[in-house]
Amino acid sequence: MDANDSPPVTALKGVGPRLAARLEHLGIHTVDDLLFHLPLRYQDRTRVVPIGTLRPGDEAVIEGEVLLTEIKFGKRRMLLSRIGDGSGTLTLRFFHFSATMQQSLARGSRVRCYGEARPGTVGLEMVHPEFRRVDETAPTAVEEHLTPIYPTTEGLQQPSLRNLTSQALQWLHDGRLPLIDHLPPELLRGLGFPSLQEAVTYLHRPPPDAPLSLLAEVRHPAQRRLAFEELLAHTLSLRRLRAQSQRHKAPPLHGDGVLRERFLAALPFPLTGAQQRVGAEIARDLQQPHPMQRLVQGDVGSGKTVVAALAALQAVEAGYQAAVMAPTELLAEQHFHNFARWLAPLGIEVAWLAGKLKTKARRDILQGLADGSTRIAVGTHALFQEGVEFHDLGLVIIDEQHRFGVHQRLALREKGKSGGRYPHQLIMTATPIPRTLAMTAYADLDCSIIDELPPGRTPVETVVIPDSRRDAVVARVHSACRAGRQAYWVCTLIEESETLAAQAAQDTAALLAAALPDLRIGLVHGRLRQDEKERVMADFKDGRIDLLVATTVIEVGVDVPNASLMIIENAERLGLAQLHQLRGRVGRGSTESHCVLMYHGPLSLQGRERLAVMRETADGFEIARKDLELRGPGEVLGTRQTGLLQLRIADLQRDQSLLAEASRSADLLLQRWPQQAALLIRRWVGAATRYGEV
Structure with a gap:
């Protein structure tokens, strides 16, 4: 019997409609669900x-x-x-x-x-x-056992949960509720874990001499047994999704290479070895008759956009359309300008689709996408809103994908579905994901890494300074700008309020203008109208502004080679990934560049650690590893990477040591015991699998 065949929780004594509704709040529908609803901690009443x-x-x-x-x-x-x-x-x-x-x-x-x-x-x-x-x-x-304290909900008391788990455990021991162990004995023997029934019984009713500290740290073999099984089930479900998507059909994009050759010849720089390698992997995938699902990870400024443009050109050469989607208007716009600049000489018109388009312009673009005359579209989530129809979408490129909800990505894939064929998917991120985490969270994707910066990028020297030395920092900005360089001054706020952030940036700009009257100072923040934002950014890019005061809206996508100094105020308030993204805005030319992280003391231990990491390394993967250590996987992957990775018992950070073994065991199960694999997925993941189909 499995979770889906397990008796409903109403079969237990004392569970009427009202109690059943409260249990449902905790995700408990069956007696098995109750057994996998584990205690948070224990009390010694023995x-x-x-x-x-x-x-x-x-x-x-x-x-x-x-x-x-x-x-x-x-x-x-x-x-x-x-x-x-x-x-x-x-x-x-x-x-x-x-x-x-x-x-x-x-x-x-x-x-x-x-x-x-x-x-x-x-x-x-x-x-x-x-x-x-x-x-x-x-x-x-x-009491004969340690007393369990369960996660609960309003109106549901601990004694009630203990009574129900006691009934369920009694059923288990009487043989009325067979809890089938889906891990084959051969696999279990090699791992040294207890059986499923032993683990579940122990965790609900630990003996008086149970090691409380091990249980509190969730490192007891019984807990690790269940965490391992859950990680294994998630890995299997993602592998299965991947196998399913391989069974879908996609248009093989065999381009003749002419557009790509002309594009590469016109670039002012040669591709790095890493760009060439990843470009070749993508080109190979696009020629297959099933949808490519490839994640390209590349550090800030490693040249992912050029690789994406090559992929889009391959789709156009093959007679199909390509769509490029980014999470913010600013980033989408940066992609649009890059694509338009590169592809206009090739005679390819790039359409821009964002939420704020005027009706007439929008109507013309929609017409071009629907009749196929527009081959490439760049935009925000406006790309998959109602009324947007593609003629023959062959490739979807998604940038900074962890910022999109899973439903948004599903919607774009469904839009491109025609004649039973799905578009290929290229997913890009400048937030490097540590390998162990990628193995689990992205087991349904092929991963490529652009691990080489283009020539001409200079390393950025990072210094950490308390805001009590603000005057010295202002003087440093002054001398850099007088020497013909440009600088950013980034204002950060604790509150996630655009209004307050805009106010802080305006106040800072006014103070800096008073202190540096001979500099041309610009201001950009989230409350500005799109056209104003564009005008300020264009002035900065063209050298008409010396110092740009901004909120974190400039985190991604702005490329100004002459900017060689970045000041980040209240740097202790930002996560490592965001600090790394911001720092990536400088060092884009050949001049020596600096990033000043200004903090307001006293620093918390974590704040001090974060700033030390930024000072010591510029390696995005090392920063991502530390970020994972300090903030946990939910933050690194984006809070809800997929509807899929909602773990009940396992924790990606705590249980990192189990990830490689879960991956190895998944391969073994799929080869030798595919039936068991299906049952494990059903027990732990259930209906969530649908979410992963992106």
Whole structure:
């Protein structure tokens, strides 16, 4: 029996419609779901502790006689109960109480309590402990196992969850609920993990001597067994998606190479070895009769756009259209200008499709895409809105893909589907993903890496300075601009508010203009109208502005070779990937370039670490590795990389050591036990697979 065949949770005693609805909030529909709903932590209630031995902060079970119970009236009404056991006394304090509770705590009653001992007004106290009356003549047994504390939801108490898991575990041991282990014994033996039933039972009811620190760190073999199985299932599901997409048909794009040759001949620089290698991998993929799914990772400024242009030209040579999609208007626009500049001499018109187009211009572009006269379109998510129809879309290029929701990418792929054939997909990112993470998160993609910077790019020297030395930084900007160079001054804010960020940038620009009256200062922020933003950027690019004050809107896509100095204010507020992206705006020419990270002290430990990494390395992959260490995979991949990687037990950062083994085991399962692979996917991933089809 598997999760999908498991009895519904309503089969358990005491689960009516209301409780079932609350369990549903936790994703619990079946008895199996309940067994995989694991505790967050544990409490030790396996022994009664003498009150006299308690220290502040101890969580413990105590038992004693009620010496006094009274209602105290102050700012708020409270019930106080003093209990003693011969070794010492302790106060129980309740802010919410009933008449029944008051009776249970009548003087002379014997009670057993569990809670945290805290310093009170008179000795130690427990606030709102769990308690029950016990009979002196018939001793009450203590718990036989550590007590689990489960993730819960409003209206669902811990005792209720414990009661339900106890029922489910009983079914498991009676053989009424066979929890089938889908990992073949041969595979399990080599890994040294416990069986599934042993692992699940142990985690719901650990013995009194269980190592609490190992369990708290989620490093116990029983936890690792389940984390491994979940990672394996996700890896398998992505491999299966890849196999499915290989079965889809795509138009083989056999271009004659003429446009590409003319394009390369007109470039003012030769391609690097890495660009040539990745370009050849893409060209080979595009000639296949099934959709290419290739991720190109390349550091800031490594020349991914040129490689994308080559791919687009191959589609045009083969008689098809190509669409280039970027997450922000600024980045999409940068791509549009690059493509238009490169392809106009080849007689290819590039269409620009963004949300703010006037009706007439939009209508003309849509007409060109629908009748096929427009071969290449560049835009934001406006590319897949209703009313946009392509004549014969052969290639979709998605830049900085982790910023798009999975549904947006699905929509663009579906748009290109015609006659049962899907377009090829080229996905690009300047946020390098560490290899172990890519193996799991992108197991459905072929990965290429452009690991070489074009000649002429100069390394950027990075310095970290407190904002108390702001005057010295302003003087440095002045001397660089007087020497004919240009500079960026980036303002960052904690709040993600464009209005506040724009205000901060305006204030900074005014202060700098007063301090540097002989410099031409420009300002760009997210609140500016698109045409104003373009005009300022064009003036900066053409050298009519010396110093550009900006918010982080310039993070991606702006290329000004003469800019050799970048100041980032409050740098401690930004993540490593964003700092690296911003720094990539300088060092694009042959002049020695500098990046000044100005921080407001005192720095947190993580802030200090981040800035130290930026000072020590310019290697995007090393920075990504540190970013993963400091911030975790959700941030590195984009919060919701796919609807697929929503892990219940595993954690990509904590369980990195299991990723390579999960990948190896996935290969083995698909070769030797494909049936088991399908069952594992069904148990752990279920219907989420659809999300990965991008």
